[in-house]
Amino acid sequence: MANTTVPSSAPSPAPDPVLDAAERARRQRGKNLALFFSLLGFVALIYVVAIVRMGLNAPGH
Amino acid sequence: MTDTAFEGQPVSVQADSLPGGVADYIALLKPRVMSLVVFSGLAGLVVAPGALHPVLAVVALLCIAVGAGAAGAINMWYDRDIDAIMERTRGRPIPQGRVNPDEALAFGVVLSVASVLLMGLAVNWVAAAILGFANAFYVFVYTMWLKRRTPQNIVIGGAAGAFPPMIGWAAVTGDVTIGPLLLFCLIFFWTPPHFWALALFRSGDYSRAGVPMLPVVAGEAATKRQMLAYTLLLLPIAIAPHWFGVGGIAYLVGATGLSLLFIVCAVRVMLDKTHRAAKQMFAYSILYLFLLLAILIGEKLVA
Structure with missing residues (x-):
């Protein structure tokens, strides 16, 4: 993993609050979408597994 | 549970004021380590005698991957103090301040429990038990107990990384x-x-x-x-x-x-x-x- 931030004694420029808020909202939206698709995938997975297992337990299998 | 080794030591890392994105949560799962874990699990799954339905085989591999990643996230939560000191690990999401330690812990615990439950319900409980044991071994025995105490840390703790082929095998046969x-x-x-x-x-x-x-x-x-x-x-x-x-x-x-x-x-x-x-x-x-x-x-x- 890249070592991206090295502590420096030089003063860093003040963060732009508008850009920060936009970036914060963008990251939160990304996390929300990731969580949504993860849960959707999990539900679909349980559904598929249930069908497969029912098929394996069917008579003659 | 607290980090005991370096309490009170300053962490010389500049914190990020913004919360982490999806990539930071993926980084918590140690994807590079996960890839070799999944591959060794696949080896156990393939060489075991018998056959597993392809869907269940994919689920078993997914559980191994998520379980290993979850253990990695808990490891990053516990080792956040030393990660901030070491050059190799300084860029990780927690020392960088992009992910809150409590969130990382919750993330790891939820994924760990979910992976074991899914393995048990979808595949079999022998594989699930070994997966749960491997995760617990990595977190409690290696990370919390051995890593900071003995130079034999990775000799004994290495057992945690050796379980995946056994899990893959047990997923197929139901035994060891x-x-x-x-x-x-x-x-x-x-x-x-x-x-x-x-x-x-x-x-x-x-x-x-x-x-x-x-x-x-x-x-x-x-x-x-x-x-x-x-x-x-x-x-x-x-x-x-x-x-x-x-x-x-x-x-x-x-x-x-x-x-x-x-x-x-x-x-x-x-x-x-x-x-x-x-x-x-x-x-x-x-x-x-x-x-x-x-x-x-x-x-x-x-x-």
Whole structure:
């Protein structure tokens, strides 16, 4: 993993609050979408597994 | 549970004022480590006698991957103090301030429990029990107990990384026999020379963080001797799966050649005054395990 931030004694420029808020909202939206698709995938997975297992337990299998 | 080793020490890392994104949560799962774990799980799954429905096989691999990643996230939560000190780990999401430690812990625990439950419900409870045990071993025995206390940390703790082929095998057969035990031994005895090669050229990092890795505690010469001893021990262990019917002729030839090369690497590390040979050995150790497992998988698929 890249070592991206090295502590420096030089003063860093003040963060732009508008850009920060936009970036914060963008990251939160990304996390929300990731969580949504993860849960959707999990539900679909349980559904598929249930069908497969029912098929394996069917008579003659 | 608290981090005991470096309480009160300043963390000399600039914190990010913004919360982390999806990539930071993926980084918590240690995807590079996860890839080798999944591959070794796949090897166990493929070489085990019998067959598993393809959907259930994918679910089993997913559970192994998520379970290993979850253990990695909990490890990053617990080791956040030393991660901030070590150059290799300073860029991780928690020391960088992009992910809250409590969120990382919750993330790891939820994924760990979910992976074990899904493995049990979808595949079988033997595989689920081994997955749960491996996760608990990595978190409680390696991370919390051994890592900061003994130079034998990765020798005993290495067992956690050796479970995936056993989990894959158990997913197919529902039991544990000599075959998965041999694959377990292969990874268990491979771990010390692999990790100590890294520790040799990162010993300054470990020393600063107060982690008693063997090169820090016993010195480089003793570490190099131990590395050679483990690679010598690994030769018969690596070829043993052939004698027990797990691997064929191609595996026997491949395991012998690759293990002899591993021994050559260890000898070169002993003779090398710089850390160049150790870096090469570290890279080779990953290739070594990958190729051994690939031969096992390839042989089974061709047969």
